[in-house]
Amino acid sequence: MSEEILNINELHTHFFTDNGEIPAVDGVSISVNKGEVVGIVGESGCGKSVTSLSIMQLVPSPPGKIVSGSIEFKGENLVRSSKKRMKQIRGNEISMIFQEPMTSLDPLFTIGNQLREAIRLHQNVSKKEAIRKSIEMLKLVGIPRAEEVIDEYPHQLSGGMRQRVMIAIAMACDPEILIADEPTTALDVTIQAQILDLMKRLNEEKETAIVLITHDLGVVAEICDRVVVMYAGQVVEEGTTREILKDPQHPYSKGLIRSLPKIHERDQKLYSIPGTVPKPKMGMVGCRFKDRCEFAYDRCFEENPALYSIEGNRRSRCFLSDDPEKVVTENAEANIGS
Amino acid sequence: MFAYTTRRLLMLIPVLIGMTLITFSIVHLIPGNPAQVILGETATATAIEDLEESMGLNEPYFVQYSIYITDLLQGDLGTSLRSKTAISTEIWPYVAATFELTIFAMLFAVIVGVNAGIISAWKQNSWFDFLAMLFALIGVSMPVFWLALMEQWVFAQQLDWFPSSGRQNNRDPMQPITHFYVLDSLIHLDFARTITNLKHLVLPSIALGTIPMAIIARMTRSSMLEVMKSDYIRTVRAKGSGQFLVIYKHALKNALIPVLTVIGLQTGVLLGGAILTETIFSWPGIGRYVYEAINYRDYPVIQSGILVIAFIFVMINLIVDLLYKYIDPRIKY
Numbered sequence: 001m002s003e004e005i006l007n008i009n010e011l012h013t014h015f016f017t018d019n020g021e022i023p024a025v026d027g028v029s030i031s032v033n034k035g036e037v038v039g040i041v042g043e044s045g046c047g048k049s050v051t052s053l054s055i056m057q058l059v060p061s062p063p064g065k066i067v068s069g070s071i072e073f074k075g076e077n078l079v080r081s082s083k084k085r086m087k088q089i090r091g092n093e094i095s096m097i098f099q100e101p102m103t104s105l106d107p108l109f110t111i112g113n114q115l116r117e118a119i120r121l122h123q124n125v126s127k128k129e130a131i132r133k134s135i136e137m138l139k140l141v142g143i144p145r146a147e148e149v150i151d152e153y154p155h156q157l158s159g160g161m162r163q164r165v166m167i168a169i170a171m172a173c174d175p176e177i178l179i180a181d182e183p184t185t186a187l188d189v190t191i192q193a194q195i196l197d198l199m200k201r202l203n204e205e206k207e208t209a210i211v212l213i214t215h216d217l218g219v220v221a222e223i224c225d226r227v228v229v230m231y232a233g234q235v236v237e238e239g240t241t242r243e244i245l246k247d248p249q250h251p252y253s254k255g256l257i258r259s260l261p262k263i264h265e266r267d268q269k270l271y272s273i274p275g276t277v278p279k280p281k282m283g284m285v286g287c288r289f290k291d292r293c294e295f296a297y298d299r300c301f302e303e304n305p306a307l308y309s310i311e312g313n314r315r316s317r318c319f320l321s322d323d324p325e326k327v328v329t330e331n332a333e334a335n336i337g338s
Numbered sequence: 339m340f341a342y343t344t345r346r347l348l349m350l351i352p353v354l355i356g357m358t359l360i361t362f363s364i365v366h367l368i369p370g371n372p373a374q375v376i377l378g379e380t381a382t383a384t385a386i387e388d389l390e391e392s393m394g395l396n397e398p399y400f401v402q403y404s405i406y407i408t409d410l411l412q413g414d415l416g417t418s419l420r421s422k423t424a425i426s427t428e429i430w431p432y433v434a435a436t437f438e439l440t441i442f443a444m445l446f447a448v449i450v451g452v453n454a455g456i457i458s459a460w461k462q463n464s465w466f467d468f469l470a471m472l473f474a475l476i477g478v479s480m481p482v483f484w485l486a487l488m489e490q491w492v493f494a495q496q497l498d499w500f501p502s503s504g505r506q507n508n509r510d511p512m513q514p515i516t517h518f519y520v521l522d523s524l525i526h527l528d529f530a531r532t533i534t535n536l537k538h539l540v541l542p543s544i545a546l547g548t549i550p551m552a553i554i555a556r557m558t559r560s561s562m563l564e565v566m567k568s569d570y571i572r573t574v575r576a577k578g579s580g581q582f583l584v585i586y587k588h589a590l591k592n593a594l595i596p597v598l599t600v601i602g603l604q605t606g607v608l609l610g611g612a613i614l615t616e617t618i619f620s621w622p623g624i625g626r627y628v629y630e631a632i633n634y635r636d637y638p639v640i641q642s643g644i645l646v647i648a649f650i651f652v653m654i655n656l657i658v659d660l661l662y663k664y665i666d667p668r669i670k671y
Contacts, residue, residue, distance in 0.1 A: 091578035103569040
């Protein structure tokens with residue numbers, strides 16, 4: 001396969017709260033290749049956003065802290081990078097867009113000002129040149145009347161337009177990776193499709209790798225090459241989009257796919273996975289999905305399942321896929337101090 | 339911006355009318371008859387009647403009010419009973435003195451308060467934050483007169499760093515032009531005098547500015563902490579900007595909106611509430627002017643003093659509202 005540019009290895013990001021230590025991200029390993037679109041899927045509270053903020057080193061601290069693991073961007077470990085180096089990387093080599101386009105832009109500055117800021121933080125260009133580049137970026141993301149929009153304020157634009165502006169800001173310095181944290185969740189369906197098309201187009205034209213965080217398998221099917229399914233702070237399944245959608249291995253992925261509405265079965269009651277994601281805490285024993293899993297048996301309550309390799313790059317954290325020969329990583333739970 | 343300003347100015351009209359109605363009623367709320375009050379208890383009935391006649395007090399209220407308004411619009415605030423001079427000419431030096439003191443007190447309050455608030459929020463839970471908020475707490479709780487007296491005792495009496503009272507060296511007064519003494523001394527190009535005048539301002543400004551400073555510091559801190567958690571600040575960080583740009587460009591501008599309200603209100607409070615400070619530091623300001631008028635029952639002066647203070651208060655709020663619009667493009671009226 002092509003060149004790997006991001007390699008997250010055994011990442012542990014914990015939150016130190018009054019109620020104790022919470023392992024929001026508990027041993028996550030994900031790799032992203034150049035120009036690839038990787039989806040990270042899971043319910044709310046399973047650690048997707050914290051994983052993405054960890055990459056940017058923007059986990060709110062305190063209470064959050066990367067306890068162990070590494071995040072290698074082109075061979076450079078971001079966990080150990082200096083603040084100064086991270087400033088150079090953020091917005092320039094790795095950039096990020098967020099779920100809430102309505103609140104993600106500063107309401108008191110014009111679109112042009114905020115775009116220009118992103119450009120001038122990383123490129124030594126004159127103000128005039130930055131303005132020209134800003135207009136070009138706005139046109140690239142499909143904003144009509146770009147020359148006027150740069151003098152407008154965020155509240156004068158619609159949600160879809162603001163998300164386009166966010167993408168323009170994120171793409172202004174031609175990053176190698178764009179992390180999109182639920183970029184379409186707050187938008188209505190037609191706008192969602194436009195934003196996804198735009199991201200796909202930028203991915204193809206500029207060869208920007210995209211890490212797309214979402215809970216929407218429809219979005220995944222639309223643009224992702226590969227999917228990582230997360231549950232309660234861990235990766236539970238990994239594979240190509242086709243593999244995961246056609247033939248999910250982990251009971252959680254199966255449940256997610258079953259709960260998608262199907263057009264030819266409209267009379268049936270919509271399936272939902274019973275229960276909710278357990279609150280991650282230190283020293284959990286057994287599979288984290290056991291209480292909601294229809295296949296759970298004794299072993300699931302006693303041992304922590306490892307991530308088992310199935311074939312090629314497919315992996316599943318379930319004893320149903322257990323094959324002692326193919327253990328990829330032992331569950332690191334035991335190694336971490338409580 | 340133009341439409342907003344126009345609308346905001348139009349809204350002033352009812353406020354100003356309300357103000358004059360209240361100051362107008364003051365005279366009529368005095369127990370007994372104004373003419374009686376002016377002439378004293380021993381006045382004869384004919385003398386009172388004559389005075390009522392000459393003052394127009396036997397006209398209906400709305401006629402009296404329209405005369406009052408007409409005079410006000412022509413800049414006539416009436417005549418002081420004590421000094422027998424026109425209040426409009428007499429009042430300006432006092433207004434200027436209070437203004438000067440208020441400006442310096444607010445400069446102190448805003449510069450120290452806003453910066454302490456920013457640093458406290460930036461280094462939340464640090465020793466600086468702890469100390470600054472402790473001082474702010476002491477600052478809001480400390481009685482102004484006590485602080486003023488302590489300042490005089492320590493910095494004027496014991497250390498002799500600053501003069502303890504007055505606006506200037508009274509043995510060597512200067513020819514006032516605007517009655518803003520610092521400005522006047524600059525116009526005279528007499529810089530030694532500027533220093534002296536500034537020295538006179540230090541202690542009263544700190545005494546007067548401490549409470550607003552403490553309130554502004556606490557407000558700035560909490561507003562900054564709120565803003566720092568917002569999504570757009572995360573966006574700015576994700577763009578790769580450093581802490582300085584995050585704080586002084588994006589966070590501060592957003593956090594300033596509620597702080598501005600406090601600054602506006604506190605300025606008004608200072609203008610009206612400077613009496614204590616002005617009395618202790620023998621500062622010849624509007625507070626002292628009204629205070630003395632109250633002692634002499636000089637009703638026209640009390641009336642005009644209140645009107646002037648209210649007018650300034652309204653104007654400061656107007657300025658604050660216009661600044662809002664300048665800072666926050668979303669504001670609509």
